[in-house]
Amino acid sequence: MAEDLNITTSTNKAEQYQSLIPQIEALLMGEPDLIANLANICAALKEQFKWFWVGFYLVKHDELVLGPFQGPVACTRIGMGRGVCGAAWEQEQTLIVPDVDAFPGHIACSSLSKSEIVLPLFNDGKVVGVLDVDSSELNEFNETDAKYLTQVIKLINF
Numbered sequence: 001m002a003e004d005l006n007i008t009t010s011t012n013k014a015e016q017y018q019s020l021i022p023q024i025e026a027l028l029m030g031e032p033d034l035i036a037n038l039a040n041i042c043a044a045l046k047e048q049f050k051w052f053w054v055g056f057y058l059v060k061h062d063e064l065v066l067g068p069f070q071g072p073v074a075c076t077r078i079g080m081g082r083g084v085c086g087a088a089w090e091q092e093q094t095l096i097v098p099d100v101d102a103f104p105g106h107i108a109c110s111s112l113s114k115s116e117i118v119l120p121l122f123n124d125g126k127v128v129g130v131l132d133v134d135s136s137e138l139n140e141f142n143e144t145d146a147k148y149l150t151q152v153i154k155l156i157n158f
Contacts, residue, residue, distance in 0.1 A: 005047055017148035020048045025155055037156060039068035045133070045152070046070035052113055053134040057085055059127060064089060067129065075109040083107035085130050088118035092127055094146050098139040110134070117141035119149050123158040 008019040027040045042054045055069025057078060064078040064085055075083075081090045083106055088095045097116045100106045113134040121129040131153055135141065 005044055007048055013144050014148070016048055017144070017151075020044060021148065021151055021155075024152060028155055028157075032157070034156070034158065035068060041131075041152060041156070042068050042070040051133055051140070052136040053110070053132070055132055056121075056129055057132060058129040059089070064130060071134070072110055072112075075107055078107065081105075084116050084118050085132050088120050088130050089127050092120055092122075094119045094150070096141050096143075096146060098141075100134075112136050114138045115140040117145055117149065119146070119153055121153055121156065121158075128158060 005023055006019065008016045010016055024041055024044050027044065028037045031037055038056045042056070045051065045054045053069065053071030053074065055071065055074060056067035057064035058067045062080065066074055066076045078086045080086050084095055084097050084100065084103055085107075087105075095118050097103045100108075100113055100116050113136065115135045115138050117133050119131045120127045121131065131149060133141070133145075133149070
């Protein structure tokens, strides 16, 4: 299978996701390796949306540990309840943060990050990681992102 993406230039976010999700599904089809699949998801999202940072943190014991990502270097370990990622893990829900500087306890891995969305990954009803997406723009993420990124993470087989 060719690993080239068809990047949509539409300014409509929903249309961009609707074009990208089947391509991500095709990338994952038949590939059993979790890390390879997480890496391709990051790359596809970063290529389509040009976000500042896209990556996964995986639960290992009592911490989130950095997994595959696209973007500048990142925080390696995050405790439960710490920052946006740790809060999404603890609360077991998607968090949309329009201005990370206004989020209590935000962990500034980069001062260039201005807004963020974090979605918990579930396996057998338990959070096993999070998808973390950062933008260098304020108010980048909304319910459209939450809806379609939820569809993306449902494609992951643990």
